[in-house]
Amino acid sequence: MSSDTVRPLFFETDGHIPVKPYYGPEDLPSYENEINVPGHFPFRRGNFQGGYRDRLWTFRQYAGFGTAKESNQRYRYLLSQGGTGLSVAFDLPTQCGYDSDDPEIEEEVGRVGVAIDSLADFDILFQDIPLDQISVSFTINGTAAIILAFFVAAGDRQGVPRELLRGTIQNDILKEYASRGTWIWPPTPSLRLVADTIEFCAAETPHFNAISVAGAHFRDAGATAAQEMAFTLQDGITYCDEVVSRGRLSIDQFAPQISFFFYTHGDFFEEIAKYRAGRRRWAQIVKDRYNAQDDRSSMFRFGCVCGGVSLYSAQAQNNIVRVAYEAMASVLGGVQSMFTAAWDEPFALPTEETTTFALRTQQILAYETGVARAVDPLGGSYFVEALTDDMDSELVKIMADLEGQGGMVKAIENGYVQRLIAEEAFRRQRAIESGAHPVVGLNVFQATEVPRDVQSYEMDEGALKDQRKQLAAMRRDRDDELVQQSLRTLTAAARKTDVNLMPLLIDCAKANVTVGEIVATLKEIWGEFRQPTVF
Amino acid sequence: MPPRVLIAKPGLDGHDRGAKVVAYALRDAGFEVIYTGIRHKASEIVAVAIQEDVDVIGLSILSGAHISLTSKVVNGLKANGAHDIYVVVGGTIPLSDRQKLISVGAKEVYPTGTTIDELVAGIRSICNFPDTSKDESTSSSVTSRVLET
Numbered sequence: 001m002s003s004d005t006v007r008p009l010f011f012e013t014d015g016h017i018p019v020k021p022y023y024g025p026e027d028l029p030s031y032e033n034e035i036n037v038p039g040h041f042p043f044r045r046g047n048f049q050g051g052y053r054d055r056l057w058t059f060r061q062y063a064g065f066g067t068a069k070e071s072n073q074r075y076r077y078l079l080s081q082g083g084t085g086l087s088v089a090f091d092l093p094t095q096c097g098y099d100s101d102d103p104e105i106e107e108e109v110g111r112v113g114v115a116i117d118s119l120a121d122f123d124i125l126f127q128d129i130p131l132d133q134i135s136v137s138f139t140i141n142g143t144a145a146i147i148l149a150f151f152v153a154a155g156d157r158q159g160v161p162r163e164l165l166r167g168t169i170q171n172d173i174l175k176e177y178a179s180r181g182t183w184i185w186p187p188t189p190s191l192r193l194v195a196d197t198i199e200f201c202a203a204e205t206p207h208f209n210a211i212s213v214a215g216a217h218f219r220d221a222g223a224t225a226a227q228e229m230a231f232t233l234q235d236g237i238t239y240c241d242e243v244v245s246r247g248r249l250s251i252d253q254f255a256p257q258i259s260f261f262f263y264t265h266g267d268f269f270e271e272i273a274k275y276r277a278g279r280r281r282w283a284q285i286v287k288d289r290y291n292a293q294d295d296r297s298s299m300f301r302f303g304c305v306c307g308g309v310s311l312y313s314a315q316a317q318n319n320i321v322r323v324a325y326e327a328m329a330s331v332l333g334g335v336q337s338m339f340t341a342a343w344d345e346p347f348a349l350p351t352e353e354t355t356t357f358a359l360r361t362q363q364i365l366a367y368e369t370g371v372a373r374a375v376d377p378l379g380g381s382y383f384v385e386a387l388t389d390d391m392d393s394e395l396v397k398i399m400a401d402l403e404g405q406g407g408m409v410k411a412i413e414n415g416y417v418q419r420l421i422a423e424e425a426f427r428r429q430r431a432i433e434s435g436a437h438p439v440v441g442l443n444v445f446q447a448t449e450v451p452r453d454v455q456s457y458e459m460d461e462g463a464l465k466d467q468r469k470q471l472a473a474m475r476r477d478r479d480d481e482l483v484q485q486s487l488r489t490l491t492a493a494a495r496k497t498d499v500n501l502m503p504l505l506i507d508c509a510k511a512n513v514t515v516g517e518i519v520a521t522l523k524e525i526w527g528e529f530r531q532p533t534v535f
Numbered sequence: 536m537p538p539r540v541l542i543a544k545p546g547l548d549g550h551d552r553g554a555k556v557v558a559y560a561l562r563d564a565g566f567e568v569i570y571t572g573i574r575h576k577a578s579e580i581v582a583v584a585i586q587e588d589v590d591v592i593g594l595s596i597l598s599g600a601h602i603s604l605t606s607k608v609v610n611g612l613k614a615n616g617a618h619d620i621y622v623v624v625g626g627t628i629p630l631s632d633r634q635k636l637i638s639v640g641a642k643e644v645y646p647t648g649t650t651i652d653e654l655v656a657g658i659r660s661i662c663n664f665p666d667t668s669k670d671e672s673t674s675s676s677v678t679s680r681v682l683e684t
Contacts, residue, residue: 095547105546105547111599181548220552221552313647314648422559426556429651433651433652454628531573
């Protein structure tokens, strides 16, 4: 590296926030109004005074592949190794609303997550996993309301009272349009479904987060840390506006069931500042914009994933170190639940061995390093507090820009958000290839090694056949009249705008209607989203 | 006339960071680039390629379904008599699948780890479009556009 190429490394964060050589008392905000005690508004230092002393973050490893049976085995393994929550990865057909026997998507069944067609698959997925004790997170968006209906129905069949169900459904459709891509319907009916689920969870499942507003996918698509957080908070505002505008719930009746989800990448202090500033900004928004009375409404609770595009194939075991630093930054930022990616993520689905290693990374952090002892141990650090303020100013600026675009839906519909993200991705790729952004093992300190090959997961031919056979048998054996009746009722309700569809979706689930059938029915009424191709 | 390249994402996979980076890079290299967005059927990609008279289709696939999806596009082109449109494939492609992709009709494969410069040089060579950016007399024409399908 020449001295030229290391300059950005020392003079600004990855997200282009300038960094001074040192910070002092003059850089600190007011203690009483701003830094404050953990557990007090504006929650810059955390939601709870007891922090991790009262409750450790959840070790939640994202997993799912092939059939419900194979995934169930992996979940039980993870729980047996000290995992404290589950995180379900679905295959793309389930996420986009196709059944496993749809010829349109035959090559994608079970490939990047578990294939779910009907409630029968859900029963197998959670076999011998008590849903009143293990919290389950679902990375599902386009079909989130349907999957939530399946989960509630599976809980009903296990005999678990709905108020004991614990977990989170991602259910954040806006970022799908902008960065993740599993949209189905246009924004208006999709937002309605999100609001329906939020209302349902407020009424029926008080310990289940109705939404996990996710910045992670903006980030992995290229966004800076500040953009990731600002876009996410703006999405959060859009959902709250939608629910509040219906006039059926006050902010305090549903905001405590909103959670957030991010990527933690490699810039250690920038990530810590991102979480502290995001928590602080959200608290202010909920209070000022919606006049929340209950402090729990203002609490910004978040999960994160460490890994993604911050990991590299070159000298791949270096990723273990990267993930460990990212995990520590997340904990110092006050994370509530965490997924640490396996070091082989850039080229394979993790094996049992590599995923265990990733889990151990969290366990070492929690039980050996002592970082969880005192709440917000970096509170009052001249640098961290100043960077938190700088990050907060960035958030306010970016959010004002989005409001200027007419709000998040408009900014996504006209491709504005997508363009900002793609430009950052291109800038980063150029910086890595020029050496301006150093990556150990890739563009500096390279070693001679045999390049690692990508191993894509191939669903077992037999398992795929079984999946289709079971689906065919289920279709044959179910009560057709009940199926048709459930879909007719759903259709009638969907044509209106003031009926909550959740109870009807649960009826469909129990009548063994499939994901694909429900989606197709609603497409007839709502149409399909057409992607803006401006970028 | 600069060569025309269609960047497309077949299948359900929505990860288009790479596709967009490639589109920007080819645009900056003087190609005319068309990016159609995510989640397109092979038949749609074939139709756009023929309608837009492109020289190359760059498929970006990260889901692991690259062999089946590439075959569908190549066969669709053949069925429509578009034998002169080259198909190249990028994404998380195992090196061991490279030969399989070539045998189903891909002209070239750009797996994870390919640099922008390598990719641009590769497409230049396929299109017989030499780099003249160092020649002062040539203005670097940048044309990028995107269309609805």
